[in-house]
Amino acid sequence: MHVPDGFLDAPTSVATGAVAVVAVGVSLRKAREELDDRTAPLAGLVAAFIFATQMLNFPVAGGTSGHLMGGAIAAVLVGPWTGVLATSVVFLVQCLLFADGGITALGTNIVLMGVTTVVVGWFVFRGVQAVLPRTTAMVPVAAGIGAFVSVPVAALLFVGLYAVGGAADIPLGQLTGAMVGVHVLIGLGEGVITFLAVGSIIAVRPDLVHGARSVLKTRTLEVRTAGAAA
Amino acid sequence: MGGAHGHQLHFHGHSPVHRAPAHLKIVALVVFMLVVVATPRGWWPAYAAYLAVLLAVVATSRVPPTYLLKRMVVEVPFVFFALLLPFVATGPETEFLGLTVSESGLHAGAKLLVTATLGVIASLTLAATTEPQALLRGLTRLRMPALLVQIMGFMVRYLEVVTDELRRMKVARESRGFSARDPRHWPVLARSFGALFIRSFERGERVHLAMLSRGYTGKMPS
Numbered sequence: 158m159h160v161p162d163g164f165l166d167a168p169t170s171v172a173t174g175a176v177a178v179v180a181v182g183v184s185l186r187k188a189r190e191e192l193d194d195r196t197a198p199l200a201g202l203v204a205a206f207i208f209a210t211q212m213l214n215f216p217v218a219g220g221t222s223g224h225l226m227g228g229a230i231a232a233v234l235v236g237p238w239t240g241v242l243a244t245s246v247v248f249l250v251q252c253l254l255f256a257d258g259g260i261t262a263l264g265t266n267i268v269l270m271g272v273t274t275v276v277v278g279w280f281v282f283r284g285v286q287a288v289l290p291r292t293t294a295m296v297p298v299a300a301g302i303g304a305f306v307s308v309p310v311a312a313l314l315f316v317g318l319y320a321v322g323g324a325a326d327i328p329l330g331q332l333t334g335a336m337v338g339v340h341v342l343i344g345l346g347e348g349v350i351t352f353l354a355v356g357s358i359i360a361v362r363p364d365l366v367h368g369a370r371s372v373l374k375t376r377t378l379e380v381r382t383a384g385a386a387a
Numbered sequence: 388m389g390g391a392h393g394h395q396l397h398f399h400g401h402s403p404v405h406r407a408p409a410h411l412k413i414v415a416l417v418v419f420m421l422v423v424v425a426t427p428r429g430w431w432p433a434y435a436a437y438l439a440v441l442l443a444v445v446a447t448s449r450v451p452p453t454y455l456l457k458r459m460v461v462e463v464p465f466v467f468f469a470l471l472l473p474f475v476a477t478g479p480e481t482e483f484l485g486l487t488v489s490e491s492g493l494h495a496g497a498k499l500l501v502t503a504t505l506g507v508i509a510s511l512t513l514a515a516t517t518e519p520q521a522l523l524r525g526l527t528r529l530r531m532p533a534l535l536v537q538i539m540g541f542m543v544r545y546l547e548v549v550t551d552e553l554r555r556m557k558v559a560r561e562s563r564g565f566s567a568r569d570p571r572h573w574p575v576l577a578r579s580f581g582a583l584f585i586r587s588f589e590r591g592e593r594v595h596l597a598m599l600s601r602g603y604t605g606k607m608p609s
Contacts, residue, residue: 161465163502167425185534194603195595196534201541202591205549206584208542213553215576216567234584246539253522254543255396256510257461259503261420327476353577362585
């Protein structure tokens with residue numbers, strides 16, 4: 158759900174806009190180091206993919222359904238830098254071509270749902286990966302946990318921004334409780350779907366999963382000859 | 388939770404708003420909305436003036452108002468929030484339509500409703516009167532980094548291809564008797580999602596090779 162114009166006051170919107178510009182600027186440079194001249198087509202296609210993901214509805218119960226935010230899974234699949242770029246471009250296109258999310262809230266949307274979910278998802282993913290055994294089977298687990306944590310953290314940051322630049326004095330304790338409560342549930346869905354989706358990609362093309370690279374490096378080629386099998 | 392993004396909003400036309408350079412329209416939108424957001428709550432005459440300006444632009448663009456109205460559904464979740472604000476906010480209370488509500492919440496809700504509505508109409512007008520390619524040229528003129536413009540260009544160009552791919556997968560699933568009703572069906576949907584990622588990424592690699600074979604060196608030919 159995108160923040161519209163007028164949800165936060167002008168100074169807060171400008172400040173989050175500045176943060177978004179810096180984050181995208183750094184990501185541009187770092188992503189180019191990672192992907193060199195493949196950056197434009199690959200990040201562009203990943204952005205189109207994330208956009209499409211948000212159209213894939215997962216039924217929950219009683220006719221309601223939700224979709225992935227996709228920040229954490231983007232970080233695991235293509236790396237945090239390309240992930241930030243792709244999600245930011247998605248918000249830019251949604252804002253300018255689809256009128257989804259206010260133009261003054263563009264920075265807020267990028268910071269909350271792009272940068273925060275990607276960065277938190279990535280660090281949690283790496284942290285969990287360091288603890289779990291280094292096998293490809295553990296990559297989806299770490300990705301799922303990263304995705305689960307990323308959603309309530311983004312919601313908390315939203316409450317923080319609202320406390321600074323919000324329109325009305327809603328009791329903050331209540332707002333925090335409601336936002337985090339709802340987003341822990343949403344995060345559970347995000348985590349489970351991320352776990353399933355990364356698992357299905359690892360099964361087919363583990364080389365495409367950025368977060369699995371360090372694991373793949375430690376794998377050695379095992380040659381099973383007919384003689385050994387007999 | 389967002390609404391459907393399946394089609395782009397451009398409405399073909401030849402009005403002065405359509406012909407205006409995209410970079411001017413983007414700057415105008417940003418400045419207009421910053422002014423609207425920065426206007427203190429309670430200045431209703433100013434908001435009325437903003438609405439008048441906006442409606443004048445819409446009238447000049449000759450985009451049918453019903454076209455814009457239908458697409459304003461993206462705003463709906465926030466209308467609920469705005470309507471809720473007077474009841475959850477604290478502070479001195481006041482009477483409104485026979486209900487006792489929070490005064491600051493009432494004002495904040497009203498301002499949010501008005502600002503968000505102005506924002507959606509303004510953004511829809513830009514989207515309806517500007518072709519994606521013109522928008523990209525406008526952003527280039529506004530000094531958005533070339534690489535970012537390229538990424539956005541590829542995204543816009545392949546959006547329909549990737550969403551079509553997703554639609555074909557849905558048709559394929561449903562033609563085999565699958566319909567997603569509850570979380571037990573998530574594994575199937577997640578596998579579609581995984582397949583979509585692999586296909587998109589591989590398409591990106593093919594596009595890159597095709598560009599290299601046509602002399603791409605990291606910059607787009609002007």
